[in-house]
Amino acid sequence: MGVGYVGRRLLSAVFVLWLAASLAFFALKLTPGDPAEALLAASGATPEEVAERRAQLGLDDPLWLQYVRYLTDLARGDLGQSWLHGRPVGRMVLEQLGPTVELAVAATGVGMALGIGLGTLAAVRRRTWVDTAATAVAVVGLSTPTYWSGLLAILFFSLHLRWFPATGEGGLRHLVLPAAVLGFALAGSIARLVRARVAEVLGSPFVLAARARGLPGRHVLFVHVLKAAAGPALAVTALQFGFLLGGAVVTETVFARRGLGRLAVEAILWRDLPVVRGVVLVGALAYVGVNLLADLLHAWLDPRLREGAS
Amino acid sequence: MRRVLLLGIIVFLLLAGCAPRPGGRIVYGLTLAPSGIDPHVNASSELGIPLTSVYDTLIYQDPETGEFVSGLAERWEVSDDGTVYTFYLKKGVKFHDGTPFNAEAVRFNLERITSPDLASQKARFMLGPYERTEVVDEYTVRIVLSEPFAPLLDSLSQVYLAMASPTAVEKWGDEYQLHQVGTGPFVFVEYVPGDHLLLRRNPDYSWGPPVYQHKTAQLDEVEFRFFTDPATRSPALETGEADVMGEIPPQDVARLEASPDFRVEAVALPGASLMMFMNTGRAPLDDIRVRQALLYGTDRAAIVSTIFKDTSPVAYGPLTAVTFGYDPTVQQYYPHDPERAAALLDEAGWVDTDGDGIRDRDGEPLVLDMVLMSWGYMPEIGQLLAAQWADLGVGVESRVVSYPEALEIAGNGGHHLIPFTLSGSDPDILRKFFHSQAFFNWSKVEDAELDGWLEEGARVSDKDQRVELYSQVQHRVMEEALVVPIRDYVNLNGVSERVQGLRFDGRGWFPWLIDVTLAER
Numbered sequence: 013m014g015v016g017y018v019g020r021r022l023l024s025a026v027f028v029l030w031l032a033a034s035l036a037f038f039a040l041k042l043t044p045g046d047p048a049e050a051l052l053a054a055s056g057a058t059p060e061e062v063a064e065r066r067a068q069l070g071l072d073d074p075l076w077l078q079y080v081r082y083l084t085d086l087a088r089g090d091l092g093q094s095w096l097h098g099r100p101v102g103r104m105v106l107e108q109l110g111p112t113v114e115l116a117v118a119a120t121g122v123g124m125a126l127g128i129g130l131g132t133l134a135a136v137r138r139r140t141w142v143d144t145a146a147t148a149v150a151v152v153g154l155s156t157p158t159y160w161s162g163l164l165a166i167l168f169f170s171l172h173l174r175w176f177p178a179t180g181e182g183g184l185r186h187l188v189l190p191a192a193v194l195g196f197a198l199a200g201s202i203a204r205l206v207r208a209r210v211a212e213v214l215g216s217p218f219v220l221a222a223r224a225r226g227l228p229g230r231h232v233l234f235v236h237v238l239k240a241a242a243g244p245a246l247a248v249t250a251l252q253f254g255f256l257l258g259g260a261v262v263t264e265t266v267f268a269r270r271g272l273g274r275l276a277v278e279a280i281l282w283r284d285l286p287v288v289r290g291v292v293l294v295g296a297l298a299y300v301g302v303n304l305l306a307d308l309l310h311a312w313l314d315p316r317l318r319e320g321a322s
Numbered sequence: 323m324r325r326v327l328l329l330g331i332i333v334f335l336l337l338a339g340c341a342p343r344p345g346g347r348i349v350y351g352l353t354l355a356p357s358g359i360d361p362h363v364n365a366s367s368e369l370g371i372p373l374t375s376v377y378d379t380l381i382y383q384d385p386e387t388g389e390f391v392s393g394l395a396e397r398w399e400v401s402d403d404g405t406v407y408t409f410y411l412k413k414g415v416k417f418h419d420g421t422p423f424n425a426e427a428v429r430f431n432l433e434r435i436t437s438p439d440l441a442s443q444k445a446r447f448m449l450g451p452y453e454r455t456e457v458v459d460e461y462t463v464r465i466v467l468s469e470p471f472a473p474l475l476d477s478l479s480q481v482y483l484a485m486a487s488p489t490a491v492e493k494w495g496d497e498y499q500l501h502q503v504g505t506g507p508f509v510f511v512e513y514v515p516g517d518h519l520l521l522r523r524n525p526d527y528s529w530g531p532p533v534y535q536h537k538t539a540q541l542d543e544v545e546f547r548f549f550t551d552p553a554t555r556s557p558a559l560e561t562g563e564a565d566v567m568g569e570i571p572p573q574d575v576a577r578l579e580a581s582p583d584f585r586v587e588a589v590a591l592p593g594a595s596l597m598m599f600m601n602t603g604r605a606p607l608d609d610i611r612v613r614q615a616l617l618y619g620t621d622r623a624a625i626v627s628t629i630f631k632d633t634s635p636v637a638y639g640p641l642t643a644v645t646f647g648y649d650p651t652v653q654q655y656y657p658h659d660p661e662r663a664a665a666l667l668d669e670a671g672w673v674d675t676d677g678d679g680i681r682d683r684d685g686e687p688l689v690l691d692m693v694l695m696s697w698g699y700m701p702e703i704g705q706l707l708a709a710q711w712a713d714l715g716v717g718v719e720s721r722v723v724s725y726p727e728a729l730e731i732a733g734n735g736g737h738h739l740i741p742f743t744l745s746g747s748d749p750d751i752l753r754k755f756f757h758s759q760a761f762f763n764w765s766k767v768e769d770a771e772l773d774g775w776l777e778e779g780a781r782v783s784d785k786d787q788r789v790e791l792y793s794q795v796q797h798r799v800m801e802e803a804l805v806v807p808i809r810d811y812v813n814l815n816g817v818s819e820r821v822q823g824l825r826f827d828g829r830g831w832f833p834w835l836i837d838v839t840l841a842e843r
Binding site: 043044045046047049050051052053054055056057058059061062064065068093094095096097098099100103104107108111159163166167170171174177178179180181265266267268269270271274275278280281282283 | 357443516518551553558724759761762
C-alpha cells in the first residue's frame with residue numbers, strides 16, 4: 013500500500029465529491045416547481061412579493077452564475093442557508109448526522125453478524141434444510157420493506173411485549189428495534205454473498221490442503237475460509253453503509269427518529285435546494301470515506317490486492 | 323341508607339382519586355418533520371402548538387364568542403379610517419430572559435417580521451398593508467397601515483405575530499429558533515430539531531389573557547416529540563410514550579375511544595374546506611353543466627364515512643362550518659343526485675356513443691385530468707371520486723405530485739381537477755382561492771364582482787357587512803360550481819385520560835397548555 017495508491021484514491025474521492033455536488037445542483041434544477049412560490053403561496057403573499065423573494069434567493073440569475081456561486085461557496089466550506097428553516101445548512105446537517113451514523117453503525121453491526129452467520133451456515137450445510145432455511149430468512153430480510161417490518165416490530169415488541177420503546181431516541185434501548193429492522197434488511201444481501209464466497213473457498217485447493225494437513229475443521233473455517241470471505245462482505249457493507257446514511261428515511265420515519273434522510277425528504281418536498289445539496293454532499297463524503305476505508309481494509313486482508321496495487 | 327352512604331363514599335373516593343394536581347409532565351406528539359420553528363420566519367401550523375405557550379400576543383381571540391380580548395395589550399383603538407391601530411400595553415411584563423416588555427419591544431418585533439432580510443414565510447403577509455410602527459410612549463404603540471385591513475386583529479392574535487425578546491433575537495441571530503424567548507406561561511428550554519422540544523413552567527407568569535383559566539401553568543414540563551408516520555401515532559399513545567397526539571388517523575379513533583385510558587378530542591378547524599377545484603378555463607369544465615354534473619354526481623357522505631370514518635362533517639361550501647362568516651344556506655346546493663347529473667351531461671352533449679362506459683362528444687372521450695398531492699388523504703379522495711364519477715360515465719386520470727409541482731401545474735392551468743385546503747380563522751382566506759389574481763385560483767375564475775366582494779371584505783371592519791359580503795362570495799362560488807367541497811377539516815387529538823383541561827384556541831390547532839392538569843391515579 014504505497015503512498016501512490018492512497019494518493020490516487022484521495023484524488024478520485026475529490027472527483028466523486030465534485031460530481032455528486034454538481035449532479036445534486038443540476039438534477040434539482042430540473043425538478044419542476046418554483047421554490048419561492050412553494051414557500052410563500054399559502055401565506056397570502058402577492059405575486060410581486062413572490063417575485064421579490066425569488067430574486068432574493070438568486071433564482072433569477074443565469075444558471076452558470078448560480079453554479080459558480082455554489083461551487084465557490086462550497087470551496088470556502090459554506091453550504092449556504094436553508095430557505096425553509098432560515099438556518100445555516102452546515103449546522104442543520106451536522107445535527108442530523110449523529111443519529112444517522114448511530115443507526116447506520118448499529119444496523120451494519122446487526123446486518124454483518126446476521127448476514128455472515130446465515131451465509132456461513134448455509135454454505136457449510138449446503139443443500140440441506142439448514143441451507144434452505146437460512147436462504148429463506150435472507151430472502152425475507154432482503155424483500156421485506158422496512159415500513160412494514162418496522163411497524164410489525166413495534167406492534168409485537170413494544171405494544172405487546174413492552175420490551176422496547178416504540179419510538180424516539182435516547183440510549184441503547186431505543187436503538188434496538190430500528191437497528192434490528194434495518195440490519196435484518198441488510199443481512200439478506202450480505203448472507204447471499206457470503207454463502208457464495210464461503211462455498212467457493214471451501215472447495216478451493218488451499219482449504220483442501222489445510223484439511224489434508226490435519227487442521228481441525230473449525231480452525232480451517234474460522235481462520236482461512238472466513239478471512240477470505242470477509243472481503244466481499246466488507247465491500248457490500250461499505251456500499252450499503254452509504255445507502256444507510258441517506259436511505260434510512262423510512263426506518264427513521266417509522267420509529268420517529270431524526271436523521272439525514274428525513275431532513276433530505278422534507279427539503280426535497282419543499283425545494284429547499286441548499287439543504288438537499290448539503291445532505292447529498294455529506295452523504296457522498298461519508299460514502300467515499302467508508303469505501304476508502306473498506307478498500308484499505310480489504311487490501312490488508314487480501315495480500316493479492318496489496319501487491320497488485322503497489 | 324347504608325348502601326347510599328357506601329355509594330357516596332365510593333364516588334367521593336373515585337372523584338378524589340382523579341382530582342387534578344399541580345405539577346407533572348406530559349409528552350405531546352407533533353406530526354410534522356423538523357421544519358423551522360421561528361414563528362416570525364416559518365409558516366407551519368405545528369410550530370404554534372408548542373410556541374403558543376412560550377409567547378404572548380398583543381390580543382387574543384375568545385373561541386366561544388369570536389371576540390378579541392386583551393393580551394399583552396390591555397386595550398386598543400382603531401382610527402375611523404381603519405389605518406391606525408393604537409395599543410395600550412400592560413406594565414410589568416417581562417420576557418423569560420428578564421428583558422422588559424414595552425412599546426419599543428413591539429416595534430422591534432414588527433420591524434423584524436417585515437425586514438426583507440428575515441425572509442418571513444407567513445408573519446409578514448399577515449400584516450397586510452403594514453407601513454410602520456410608532457412608539458408613542460413606553461407603553462403605547464401605534465401600527466400604521468397604508469390602507470384598511472380587516473384581518474389585522476385576527477393576525478395579531480396569532481402566534482406568528484407573537485412578541486419575542488429583542489435581547490434574545492439580537493444575541494442568537496440566525497440560530498434564534500433554537501433559543502426562543504417570549505413572555506408566555508412556559509419557557510423554551512431546548513429544541514433538538516426532529517427529536518424533541520422541551521418547555522418548562524414560567525413561575526413568574528401573571529399577565530395571561532382572560533381566556534386562560536389559571537394564572538400560571540399547572541404542569542412543570544411539556545415535552546414535544548415528532549411522529550411523522552401516522553401508523554405509529556396511536557401505538558405511541560398506547561405504549562405511554564405520548565400523552566397527547568395530534569392528527570390520529572380516522573381509522574384508529576374507534577379503537578382509542580373504546581379504551582378506558584384514552585379519548586379522542588376532535589377539533590373542527592376554521593378556514594377553507596377541503597375542496598376539489600374545477601378548472602373553468604379548460605374544456606370540458608368550461609361548461610358549467612359539466613361542473614354541476616360532477617357536483618350532483620358526488621356522494622360526499624360516502625367519502626366522509628369511508629375515508630374519515632364520519633369523524634369530519636361533510637362540506638357544502640368553500641368555508642368550514644365553524645368559520646366566522648360561514649353561510650349555512652350553502653347546504654341547499656347540489657345534493658347527491660346521479661340522475662340529474664346524467665341529465666346535465668346529456669344536455670351538454672356528452673353521451674356514450676361507443677358503449678365503452680365513457681361518455682364522449684365529437685369523438686372526444688370525457689376524461690378529466692386530476693392532480694393530487696400525497697397528503698391530507700387526497701389520493702384516497704381522488705380514488706373515490708373517480709369511482710363515483712365512473713358511474714356517470716366520466717373518466718378520471720389521476721397523478722400524484724409534490725406540492726411545488728402542483729403549484730406549477732395548477733398555476734399554469736394544466737389540470738382539470740385538483741384538491742386543496744387551508745386553515746385560517748378569518749374568511750379573508752377565500753381571497754386566496756377565488757380572487758382572479760390569487761395563487762390558488764385553481765378554478766381559474768375571473769369574476770370582477772367576486773374580486774370586488776373579496777377586496778371589500780378585507781377592507782371593511784363592520785362585522786355584519788363582512789358577513790353579508792362573504793355570504794355573497796360563498797353563494798357565487800357554489801352557483802358557478804367552481805369547486806366540489808368534500809369535508810371540513812377536523813384535527814383528531816388522541817388524549818390519555820390522565821390529561822385534563824386540554825383546550826384549543828379559536829384556530830383549533832393551538833392548545834392552551836397553561837390550563838392542562840394531570841389526573842391523580
